Amino acid sequence: MFPEGGLVRGRTVLCSGDAAVAMALRVVSRATQAGSWLGIVGVHNIGVQAASEHGVALQRVVFVQPASSRTEWVSTVAAVADGFDVLMLEVPRGITEADARRVQTRIQARRNALVLIGTTQQSAVQSVFQPDVIMNTATTRWHGIERGAGYVQGRDVQVAVSGRRVPQARQHSLHFVG
Amino acid sequence: MSTESTRVAVVACPDWQAVAAQCDLHARGQVFDAVAVLHAQRVIARTAAAAEQGVQVGMRKREAQATCPNMHIAAHNPERDRLMFEPVVHAIAELVPLVEVSMPGVVVLATRGPSRYVGGDDALAQRLTAITETALHKLAQGQRIPFGVGIADGRLTALIAARSAASVGAPRVIAPNESAQCLAVLPVSVLADFAEVDRNVVSLLQRLGLAHLGNIAEIQPSILVGRFGPVGNEMQRLARGLDRHPPIVVAPPPERASTYRFETPVEDVNVVVLTARETAHELVVHLGNHGASCVRLHISLHTDHGEQNDRVWYQPEGLTAAAMAERVRWQLDAWIASRGVTSGVVLFRLSPIGLRAKEGRQLGLWGDSTEADEWAARAIERLTAMLGAESVRVPEWRGGRDPAEVFALTSAAVVDVERRALSHVTTDVRWNGALPTPSPSVVYDDPLPVLVCDAGGEDVTVSGRHELSAEPTVVILQQHHYNVLSWAGPWPVEEKWWDISRQRRMVRMQLVVSRNDTATTTRALVVVREHGQWWVVARYG
Incomplete structure (x- = not known):
């Protein structure tokens, strides 16, 4: 699905839509299994059990809660980029293009991979960060659950891949467990 | 001897x-x-x-x-x-x-x-x-x-x-x-089994014709050191029935024990552990200045009511400050679990009772700590200094039925992250009565209040026999109306019924809903009903 076959150092990936968190967890899982550390900055309410089910190696995951102010957020992300290979961020409101550029310069210099989760204000994040790859997800079908019977066993997700590094925008259908 | x-x-x-x-x-x-x-x-x-x-x-x-x-x-x-x-x-x-x-x-x-x-x-x-x-x-x-x-x-x-x-x-x-005679007849493979000597070294010993520990004990230490390096000396000591490292010969650093006295009794485990980390850091620096690192640490905890808990912890590679603080947390958690504590902690003492000469650590090529782990450990230290210990956390498996309870986040400053990177945090054990897999990828720390209504607009209730009053039709969440497409449950959850202060009784349901105006996007929610009110606790995001 990735134009280069996987997560690439120095690049920015944005996961958006209604399966954004699950998609982001899938994107980073292979890297953490291979020994990379994952810093999760400011992502609220992430399901740790789900992360483990998506294959994220939890022994190399650190949750960081940045201070609320904008300048602090940028310096926190910079400090996280110093120590961790993969960063997963939820971008707070009010981040300007200048802030985004500072973060991305840092990411490129230190050869990290940046995964953004855009759930609420996706278009704003998209214009500020101009991600290399955008994965917009939409759940089309839930499996296993009926009217009063069964339980959620999985889902079909449509992923629209676009972005600066993607020559042709494409649609993919995926089956997610979770 | x-x-x-x-x-x-x-x-x-x-x-x-x-x-x-x-x-x-x-x-x-x-x-x-x-x-x-x-x-x-x-x-x-x-x-x-x-x-x-x-x-x-x-x-x-x-x-x-x-x-x-x-x-x-x-x-x-x-x-x-x-x-x-x-x-x-x-x-x-x-x-x-x-x-x-x-x-x-x-x-x-x-x-x-x-x-x-x-x-x-x-x-x-x-x-x-x-x-x-x-x-x-x-x-x-x-x-x-x-x-x-x-x-x-x-x-x-x-x-x-x-x-x-x-x-x-x-x-x-x-x-x-009689230890030495006893060991002499044993095969050299016990060094790998019990003393953590590298298997390759043991295999080399066997190929050199040194089949028993007695053979090693007879060889002069200098010859073994010449062939194997420091491990040679350690093996020789072990074969003679001595402890692996000789007792440190340099004069012990002054003020070896670090004692910290709280002004008022402290009942919060985190406060004790974080203070212990600072004290441990000073101790490690102090020992480091004297060229020593601590392999055996005696931790003593005292409470306001005069209760005392003592334990010795051992780690052959030497304990870092974070590892010492982690041991304090383990000891305190165990003490609390055994109900031996009736009041706050007023004093703790960290006494290094086993020291060894400090040597740099060699990074392994495979399966050992890597440079990435070391970088991460340093970044954690820096972030903790910047943001406070409560803002930098790592997940730890606790177990539970509630999706929010299965993993707890602990402050990373008091976890030995480099050692942790070599283990597995997750576990495949699931509690009976927990949500079935797959787990929801968004779990709310503070559940959101929600209204679940039937076709007539009435609140859906659950009877004492866990039966729904009517089919759920509409969900009102944050002033948005959603249509219920399908649902599962209610599943009863009853926890800790033996303890009045901690008991919980609720039902759990999964709902698949779609927005009234945009019927194309659907979302799956986990809702619970507790004390007559519905809450959204998690979402498949």
Whole structure:
């Protein structure tokens, strides 16, 4: 699905839509299994059990809660980029293009991979960060659950891949467990 | 010679990781005779039933499954091993206040005082056997767990004696000054099995024709050092029945014990642990300035009511400040769990009682700590200084039925992250009554209040027999209306009904909903009803 076959150092990936968190967890899982550390900055309410089910190696995951102010957020992300290979961020409101550029310069210099989760204000994040790859997800079908019977066993997700590094925008259908 | 090594008793439960996994499963109502614990796709421990069917330590997963198809395979979980072993340590600590737990499954204690108290080494061995048997019996709910008690000069001999006692079923006491003779006839492979000497080194010894420890003991240390480096000297000491590292010969650094006294009793574990980390940092720097690192640490905790808890912790590579703070947390958690604490902590003391010369750590090529782990550890330290310990956290498995309870986040400053990176945090054990997999990827810390209504707009209620009053049709969440497309449940959840202050009674449901105006996007929610109110606790995001 990735134009280069996987997560690439120095690049920015944005996961958006209604399966954004699950998609982001899938994107980073292979890297953490291979020994990379994952810093999760400011992502609220992430399901740790789900992360483990998506294959994220939890022994190399650190949750960081940045201070609320904008300048602090940028310096926190910079400090996280110093120590961790993969960063997963939820971008707070009010981040300007200048802030985004500072973060991305840092990411490129230190050869990290940046995964953004855009759930609420996706278009704003998209214009500020101009991600290399955008994965917009939409759940089309839930499996296993009926009217009063069964339980959620999985889902079909449509992923629209676009972005600066993607020559042709494409649609993919995926089956997610979770 | 005997003056150099202390006389110790060892209580050892072989294959503790597998036994712990088995007891843990048993406590959840899943009974398996054959259990194996896997780490990095290899068996690291298995229960006696699995061993009888031919499962060996070091086997690959598929091979082990083929050998014993009805075996349960559990993931390696050091936290579980430690928690399950705690009752045994606690029982032994009733007799001997100061015990050392170097790894789960093995308790080491100095025999000088206790032996005099109970009347000799043999009597002590009997007492330890009785105590351990009672504790294990309670833990395994009637099943027999193999264990052994050994007393000898030096740790290695005592450990080997304990392991042989485990297979015989009676304690084994090796008389003073007889350790060396006892070891001399043993094959060199025990160095790899019990003393963490590299298997390649042991294999080389065998190829050099040094089959027994006696052969090594006869060689001059200088020759072994010339051939093997520092390990040569260590092996020679071990073969002669001495402790691995010679007692440090430089003068001990002044003010070795670090004591911290709180002005008011502290009841918050985190406060104690974080203060301990600062104190430990000073201690580590202080020792480092004198060229030493601490391999054995005595932690003493005191409460306002005069209760005291002492424990010794051992790590052959040396304890870092974070590792020391982690040990304080383990000790305090265990103490609280055993209900030995009735008031806040007023004082703790960290005394390094075993030191070794500090040497740089060699990074391994495979499967060992990597540079990435070291970088991450440094970044964690820096972020903790920037944002405070509560803002930088790592997940730890706790277990539970509620999706928010399964993992807890602990402050990363008090976790030895580099060691942790080599283990597995996650576990495949699921509690009965937990949400079925897949788990929701968004779990709210603060559940959102929600209205679940039937076709007539009335609140959907659940009867005492867990029956819905009507089919759920509409959900109102944050002033948006959603249509219910499908639902599952209600599943009753009743927890801790024996404890009035902590009991919970609720029902859980899964709902698939779509927005009224945009029917194309659907979302799946987990809702609970507790105290007559519906809450969204999680979402499949």
